Amino acid sequence: MSASYRAVESLNRRVRALRGEDLPEVLEIERRGYSFPWTEGVFRDCFRPDYRLWGIQISTGLAGYAVVAYMADEAHLLNLCVATGCRRSGLARHLLRHLVGEAARDGMTRILLEVRVSNCSATGLYLAEGFVEIGLRPGYYPSSSGREDARVLSLQLAGCGV
Template identity: 60%
Template sequence: MPCPDLYRRVMATDLLVRPLSPADLPSVLDIERQGYSYPWSEAVFLDCFKDSYRLWAVCHGEFLAGYAVVAYMVDEAHLLNICTHPQVRGKGIGRQLLRHLLSAASREGMSKLLLEVRASNEAAIGLYEVEGFREIGRRPGYYPAASGREDARVMALGLGR
């Protein structure tokens, strides 16, 4: 488990983005459970270790600060999950990870990146909008919520092949 003092010192420039490995799953699951009311299970993550997926870890030294899971389908990338440790949110780590996966998808010939985001997740929506994403639709009742279901905003960004 990472040291809380380390998280106070993390800066986006001190980070390395690398492929996520199954050995990272204990840290990923810890972050996932802290970040989401309805977290993915270990089985869901394990199912993503396939050729058509890209899984990324963002690290500060040996400590995992966040991760992302992207599915590649023909010429489109679909961001399925991105999360940073609660103690490092607001430090640019999610933005760096997002930019990395966008760059990787573009290099691999993807024409656009799609994602769903909870309609209530203003911080994430703000990040995506600043990075150039635009809403292209909604999915009613897409996410489970304490009071039933919550809509998702579907957002997309062209990767300018």
């Protein structure tokens, strides 16, 4: 076991459903995590029966979150973010594995997501967890120089026994 994973074990990480009262912490992480962060209104709109909002809690508070939308039998991972001071400790991987397991249990057959072509850290995580690239959406994201393409990644769930 690597030193970083031992360090995170001591943080007592735990995944739980996000609640409305988590929003101030979520927004703080979001604003530090993205150049084009979601607004509070966007997060509030995600508290719906067909969405799953997960938070990863450590001893000092909320360290990250994920937002997943269920559409028929497909789950769409809309947001996954870990607080800047808590990165490279396995928290995103733990959260991702949790939401994948929950999506499988909820009867989803695959998980789809978009990721900026420049986002090597997130792409590295998803590919390491078994996602495969299935397409490209040109100009999908705003960027400082105009627009940026998104890779579309997919993880097949049906029959994988998650």
